[in-house]
Each structure stands twice: as C-alpha cells, then as structure tokens.
Amino acid sequence: MEIIQLHPEIGAEIRGVSMADVANDDNAYRAVRAAFEEHSVLVFRNQPVEDKIQVGFSAKFGPLETAKVASLGEGTPFSILTNVDPVTRELVPPTHKEALRAKANQLWHTDSSFRETPALASVLSARTIPGVGGETEFVSQRASWNRLSASLRAKLSNCYAWHSYAHSRGKIDPGLASQREQNALPPACWRMRWRNPVNGRDALYIASHTGGIEGMEDKEALTLIDELMAISTAPGHSYEHVWRNGDFVMWDNRATMHRGRPWPMDKVRYMIRTTIAASDADGVSEMRPPHHPRKAA
Secondary structure, X not given: OEEEEOOOOOOEEEEOOOHHHHHHOHHHHHHHHHHHHHHOEEEEOOOOOOHHHHHHHHHOOOOEOOEOOOOOOEOOOOEEEEOEOOOOOOXXXXXXXXXXXXXXXXXXXXXXXXXXXXXXXXXXXXXXXXXXXXXXXXXXXXXXXXXXXXHHHXXXXXXXXXXXXXXXXHOOOOOOOOHHHHHHOOOEEEEOXXXXXXXXXXXXXXXXXXXXXXXXXXXXXXXXXXXXXXXXXXXXXXXXXXXXXXXXXXXXXXXEEEEEOOOOOOOOOEEEEEXXXXXXXXXXXXXXXXXXXXXXX
8 A cells, every 4th residue: 555645734645455445355444544543634546436335435434424414315324515406406506505505515614523423534425526626625633733832732622612513504594504403413512622542643623613612701712713713724734635536535524624615606516425423432432521511502
C-alpha cells in the first residue's frame, strides 16, 4: 500500500489497496485503518462505484447509521445528496428542500454530531459530478486544537457543547428542519475535545450544528463558537477535494470538519454517503457529560 499525503495537516490518497480489498482482507483493513487514524481523510480513486462495495468497505469499520428521517434514503444505509427531485427526476428549483439542504451542507460541519450516537467516519462516493464546482473541503480539528492557547485548551477539555440539527438548518431557512425531524433529532451534548484512543491526539469537536455550551450564557457561547470556527477554518488550513469519476473519500468525523462547495444548480450532482457510528472503542464514552445536562432550548 502506498500513502500519498495531500496536505501538510490532513488527508492522504491510498494506492495499491482497493476498497474491496479492505472489505475482504483483514490485513488490508488494518493498514487502511492505521492510515485513517493518522491522516483523518483518505481518498480512493478509480474504484468501481457500486453500493455493495461502499457498504462492504464501510461496515468493516463499524455499524452503519441509517439515513435520518425525512431525508433521501431514509431508513437505509445510504444518505443521498443531490439536486434532482426523486419523483420527477428534474433539477430542483432554488427554493426546493434539497437545494436548501445543499446550502446547509456548505456550512462547516461534522456529520451526526446532533445524534444520540455520533459518527466515527463517513464514506462519500461520486455518482454524478457537475464538472465544475461541487468540491468537498476539509480541515483538521487536531491542527485547530493545537493552534489554540494552552489556557483555552485546558478550558475546553472540560466544556460540553450542544449540537442541534435544527440549529444549523435554521441558519439557511427557519423552516428547513421539519417538526418530524426536530422530534426525531433532539439536541445532543458532547465534550468539546475528542481524544483519539488509538494515538492520544486531541481534536476540537465543534460544527455548524453547535448552538450552545453547557453552563454558559447563549451570547457568550455563540461568540466563543464563532471564534473557534474562525480559527479552525482559517485560510491555508484546508484540503479541497476535486471530485473525479470513481472517487471515494472517507473522513474521521471525530477529528475533522468539512463542507460542500457550491456548483451551478443547472448541473446534476449526485453523491451517496454511508456513515459509520462511533462506539466506546472510538472514544464516545469520554465524550458524554459526567451528569445529565439540562435539555437545550
């Protein structure tokens, strides 16, 4: 296996080992898992773009989430990200829910931080790419953590933040998160520092879903969150993946943030994501508050 580093802080391309190899061979899996723990974002090129390969590869790393309520792919392992209406097969207008969701996905975030069980990793495949735009951009939250002052790191190590699907969607449109989605996805509270149990490296755990900090007034909390987001996403610290046919990208949701980039909405973009749920072996137990916090408003 060959590992080609893509950015000084984050990302590597994997060559010489296919996704099917990882699904079917324990030695290949262990080598790729070690690269995942080290580089946080892995790129596989020239892969057969098939559902069974994506599921087989993803399931090697842990149990798969089911796509959330009211989403394309609901109840299956596949989250479908597209600007094509699944009924009419036509491109959606700018006010359509899927177009607004695409805008929400252009906010910096980490997947499933608003769930009762957060995500270990996501695997995204390019099924139809627009030819211009639509890149996916990543930042290392380990590097972000290390750029913080020692005193702020000490403070955040014992802070817990609220993550809400409705909060991030409300930044795009107040009605984007339906009542059904809000009922199914109540806010979740997580430590703001995620320590990788394999290598002991710390990462700042925030996202566009982060709308409050336990024990802190809302105004103070939102100001701090905005400051941390600015530090995390400062120019020069991101890897931008330009999609090609046959690409799969895997990333560590514990140690990264990402965002989709805009593309001309008269061009089809069709992507499929599988998401691997985190477990105590991935550090979840240390992320939970030591007490049951108040329910966020």
